[in-house]
Amino acid sequence: MISKDQFSHYLIGDSAIDNSHWALLTLLDSIAQITNREALVLASESVLADWAMHMVYEEILMRKVRFPYAHVHAEEHNRMLDNLRDLHEEALVKSEYTATTHAKRMLDMVLAHIDHYDMQFRPYLIGGT
Ligand SMILES: [Fe+2]
Numbered sequence: 001m002i003s004k005d006q007f008s009h010y011l012i013g014d015s016a017i018d019n020s021h022w023a024l025l026t027l028l029d030s031i032a033q034i035t036n037r038e039a040l041v042l043a044s045e046s047v048l049a050d051w052a053m054h055m056v057y058e059e060i061l062m063r064k065v066r067f068p069y070a071h072v073h074a075e076e077h078n079r080m081l082d083n084l085r086d087l088h089e090e091a092l093v094k095s096e097y098t099a100t101t102h103a104k105r106m107l108d109m110v111l112a113h114i115d116h117y118d119m120q121f122r123p124y125l126i127g128g129t
């Protein structure tokens with residue numbers, strides 16, 4: 001799990017997005033502690049649902065602040081959701097696939113997205129929402 005200090009590097013500047021990112025990261029941290037397979041699958045489904053809702057909010061906000069690369073970002077959201085679904089499917093079929101591995105793979109994907117894509121529209125939020 002990343003600390004609040006490390007998380008400050010990933011702040012976008014919109015409190016709803018930042019809180020949502022933190023909630024997703026916290027959820028992934030709790031997934032890493034799961035030892036029951038059924039609970040892992042349910043928690044993984046919850047990540048997919050939460051991430052999909054998060055993406056919708058971001059895409060609305062990007063249009064609101066007239067972020068010029070909103071369509072590229074939205075395409076990346078769709079690609080990432082597909083990749084998260086693939087990880088989820090792997091977690092379903094591979095019995096050796098541990099919660100720690102699953103959480104780490106999803107965490108790496110989420111952090112890379114925030115760092116590369118979400119940070120791009122940070123300047124458009126200054127003085128915005
Ligand atoms: Fe995001």
Ligand SMILES: [Fe+2]
Nearest residue numbers: 058113117118
């Ligand atoms: Fe995003």
